[in-house]
Amino acid sequence: MSSREQATRDRIRRFEADVLVHLDDFYRAALRLTENAAEAEDLTQDTCLRAFERLDQLRSPGAARLWAFTILRSIFLRRIERQSRTAGVDVIEWPLLEAGEVLQDTYEALRPIQHTPLGEVREALRRLPLPYREPLVLAHVGASRTKRSPRSWRFRWAR
Amino acid sequence: MTCEQVPRVVDAYLDGELSVAATLQAHEHFAACENCRRILESEAALHGLLVQEARAEAAPAGLRAHILGTLATTGSARTWPTRRLAMRLGIISGFVGLAVLGWIVTERTASHPMTPLAAELASKHLLYGEGHGGALELVTSEPAKMGTWFHGRLGFPVHLPSVARRPERLVGGRISSVADSPAAYALYDRSGQSLSLFVTRRVPFARRGWTERYVGGAEMYFASLRGVALVWWEEQQADRLYAAVSGGDEEALVEFALLCIKGEQSRPAGVALPVRLAARPLAAPGSPRRRSRRTRAS
Numbered sequence: 500m501s502s503r504e505q506a507t508r509d510r511i512r513r514f515e516a517d518v519l520v521h522l523d524d525f526y527r528a529a530l531r532l533t534e535n536a537a538e539a540e541d542l543t544q545d546t547c548l549r550a551f552e553r554l555d556q557l558r559s560p561g562a563a564r565l566w567a568f569t570i571l572r573s574i575f576l577r578r579i580e581r582q583s584r585t586a587g588v589d590v591i592e593w594p595l596l597e598a599g600e601v602l603q604d605t606y607e608a609l610r611p612i613q614h615t616p617l618g619e620v621r622e623a624l625r626r627l628p629l630p631y632r633e634p635l636v637l638a639h640v641g642a643s644r645t646k647r648s649p650r651s652w653r654f655r656w657a658r
Numbered sequence: 659m660t661c662e663q664v665p666r667v668v669d670a671y672l673d674g675e676l677s678v679a680a681t682l683q684a685h686e687h688f689a690a691c692e693n694c695r696r697i698l699e700s701e702a703a704l705h706g707l708l709v710q711e712a713r714a715e716a717a718p719a720g721l722r723a724h725i726l727g728t729l730a731t732t733g734s735a736r737t738w739p740t741r742r743l744a745m746r747l748g749i750i751s752g753f754v755g756l757a758v759l760g761w762i763v764t765e766r767t768a769s770h771p772m773t774p775l776a777a778e779l780a781s782k783h784l785l786y787g788e789g790h791g792g793a794l795e796l797v798t799s800e801p802a803k804m805g806t807w808f809h810g811r812l813g814f815p816v817h818l819p820s821v822a823r824r825p826e827r828l829v830g831g832r833i834s835s836v837a838d839s840p841a842a843y844a845l846y847d848r849s850g851q852s853l854s855l856f857v858t859r860r861v862p863f864a865r866r867g868w869t870e871r872y873v874g875g876a877e878m879y880f881a882s883l884r885g886v887a888l889v890w891w892e893e894q895q896a897d898r899l900y901a902a903v904s905g906g907d908e909e910a911l912v913e914f915a916l917l918c919i920k921g922e923q924s925r926p927a928g929v930a931l932p933v934r935l936a937a938r939p940l941a942a943p944g945s946p947r948r949r950s951r952r953t954r955a956s
Contacts (some may be wrong), residue, residue, distance in 0.1 A: 511729055519722065526717035540721055547725045617714070620707045639705075639712035 510554060517563040518550050524564070524640050525571055531636035532575050534625055542578075546571040568637065579629070659687040664694045668701045775837060775901075776867065779856060780886040782834055783903035787845055787852030794830035794845060804831050808842040808857075814898075816842045816857050819914075819921035825849055826914060836901065837861045848910060855918070856901040860892055873912055876919050880908065887911050891919065 525546055529539035550557075550567045557566055624632060659667070659680075664687065670676050671684045688695050786793040796807050801818035808816035811833055821828060826846040834843035834856065841858035868879035868890075881888045887908045890901040900918055904911045 507730075511726065514729070515726070519725065522722055522725075523716045524713075526721065527712055527715065530715075531712060536718075540718060543717065543721060544725055544728065548728060551729055615707060617707065617711055620704075620711045621714075624708070624711065635708065636712060639708040 510551075514551050514554055517557065517560040518554075518567050519547065521564045521567060522547070525567065528568065528571060528637055528640040529575070531624065531640070532629075532633060542571065542575055545574050549574065568640075572633075572637065575633075659683045661687075661691060661694055664691075664697060668698055671698070672702055672705055775890075776881045776883050776888055778836065779854075779888055779890075779901050779903050780883045782843070782856075783852070783854040783886060783905075786832065786834070786843060787854045787903075787905075793832060795832040797830035799828045801828055804828060804844060807831070808833075812840055812842055814859065815896075817921060818844055818855070819917045821846065821917070824914075824917060825910075826853060836899065846914070848904070848906065848914075851904060851906040851910075853902065853904040853906070853911070853914060855914075856899075856903070858899050860897050860899045874916050874919075876916065878912070878915060882908075889915050891915060893919075 522543070526539055526543045529542040529546070530536065533539045533542060546567060549570050553570075557563055624635070627635070664684070667676060667680065667684055671681065674681075676684065688698050796804065798804050798807075801820055805816050805818050808831065818828065826848045829845040829847050831842060831844040834841045836856050836858045839858050839861045841856045844855040844857075846853040846855065865879065868881050871878055871880060876891055878889050878891045886903060886905055888901065888903050889908070889911050890899060892899055900915070902911050902915050902918070904914075
């Protein structure tokens with residue numbers, strides 16, 4: 500085995516241990532974001548390939564998960580931008596709300612949420628406009644520590 | 659904490675993003691307010707459901723193997739060193755480009771208050787000039803005598819301008835140096851203000867920091883350093899570098915510089931002096947001096 504092949508094998512081994520171990524979470528986030536299994540697989544694969552290409556940029560194995568999610572998010576947003584340009588999809592028809600802005604009224608009408616079937620939660624999440632759904636999904640998958648869109652993302656959405 | 663504030667902080671409370679003080683305040687409020695406690699429980703349940711939902715299913719069975727297969731067979735695994743090299747080269751060339759651009763911008767916009775030549779001339783002017791003759795090797799008011807003295811020591815002729823009809827008065831001179839090259843130093847007095855003239859063979863030096871101007875058909879380079887005005891010009895035919903330095907205003911320095919230039923060469927036809935200077939008759943070399951020495955104005 501040549502030294503180059505050995506280097507590639509070592510690289511793949513490192514990639515498996517640091518990045519690919521989070522594959523399920525990448526796929527889950529991709530599925531919630533794209534709402535399509537095939538697209539989710541595609542997004543997950545592209546994320547992994549790009550992460551592999553840029554593995555040298557990863558300084559600490561502990562940061563691999565958030566780092567790979569950043570790549571996933573970036574690829575996803577770029578695709579949305581491309582789609583919205585070609586298909587004329589306007590992803591920003593909904594005004595962004597501040598935290599807690601509509602909650603006060605809706606709490607009164609809430610039934611005990613603990614008894615809500617999971618399917619209903621999924622459906623509600625699916626109906627949520629992308630600017631809200633994206634940070635929520637990524638936060639609950641464990642891809643980010645906040646459920647609020649970063650300001651830069653808002654600009655991106657608002658374009 | 660009030661009930662109105664609760665919906666805005668409940669999410670951050672559940673995620674542990676509040677400060678210690680705010681967490682304690684919220685905790686206190688939830689203990690006392692049943693309605694807000696209901697909101698908290700609801701939010702906590704929703705949080706749990708979302709996590710549950712978000713982590714409901716695993717990636718398809720073949721996805722992992724497919725990705726690994728792609729890494730091993732497609733260009734990704736094999737081409738990464740080349741791509742990385744190309745990327746690094748790109749980054750390096752980008753930095754080099756930026757550095758060059760920055761240098762150009764700096765060269766064009768930044769002021770250079772301390773060019774080596776300016777600093778050297780200004781310091782020598784202050785050293786020899788402000789002592790009013792103390793540092794001079796020959797004290798004379800006759801330019802011809804001073805020129806001969808320079809020639810004998812430097813090995814090249816130095817023509818000093820006639821200042822017979824000028825407010826400047828030659829005080830004397832000494833041997834000095836400019837940019838490590840031997841130079842003639844002549845000190846003039848203009849209404850109590852020292853004016854230094856350096857004459858040397860043309861030497862190469864950086865011209866940045868000097869402002870180039872054409873005055874009376876002559877190419878001059880100006881600078882100012884801590885209240886000292888400086889100008890230098892070249893005498894192409896005689897292969898000389900002239901520099902005049904003064905603590906006074908720049909206009910007087912320009913007049914003196916033009917006087918030096920006119921003393922060296924006859925004015926070419928069609929090249930007019932500035933009106934201000936043209937009105938003043940310049941003494942031609944060899945013209946009879948009406949006054950060889952002006953009394954120093956008090």
